[in-house]
Amino acid sequence: MALGDAQGMFEQLGASAGIASDQNVQTIASNMIRAGLALTGVVLLCLIIYGGALWMTAGGVDKKVIKAKTIIGRAIIGFAIVVTSYAITSFVIESLTSI
Numbered sequence: 001m002a003l004g005d006a007q008g009m010f011e012q013l014g015a016s017a018g019i020a021s022d023q024n025v026q027t028i029a030s031n032m033i034r035a036g037l038a039l040t041g042v043v044l045l046c047l048i049i050y051g052g053a054l055w056m057t058a059g060g061v062d063k064k065v066i067k068a069k070t071i072i073g074r075a076i077i078g079f080a081i082v083v084t085s086y087a088i089t090s091f092v093i094e095s096l097t098s099i
Contacts, residue, residue: 010025026096026097027097029093030089030097033089033093034086034089037082037085037086044078044079044082045075047071047072047074047078048076048079050071051068051069051071051075052068054067055068055069
């Protein structure tokens with residue numbers, strides 16, 4: 001079964017249920033993935049800000065500074081993963097929608 005056949009079946013099913021949409025499956029999936037990645041990016045940005053605030057208020061206590069550095073480091077690694085995931089997802093979705 002080709003992707004176009006499945007899309008046609010979904011459109012017929014939606015029309016018969018009264019919930020027809022002009023968006024296709026790829027567009028909906030793309031929007032959901034991009035929204036999820038954007039939300040994850042916001043959470044990671046908040047973690048970086050939290051780590052920075054923790055570091056500034058550590059008062060030279062080594063345990064707090066190490067905790068702050070760990071939070072910032074892990075958030076930066078997570079941010080790099082999210083950016084890479086976004087790039088891969090965008091490439092795959094653009095490839096699928098151009099078929």
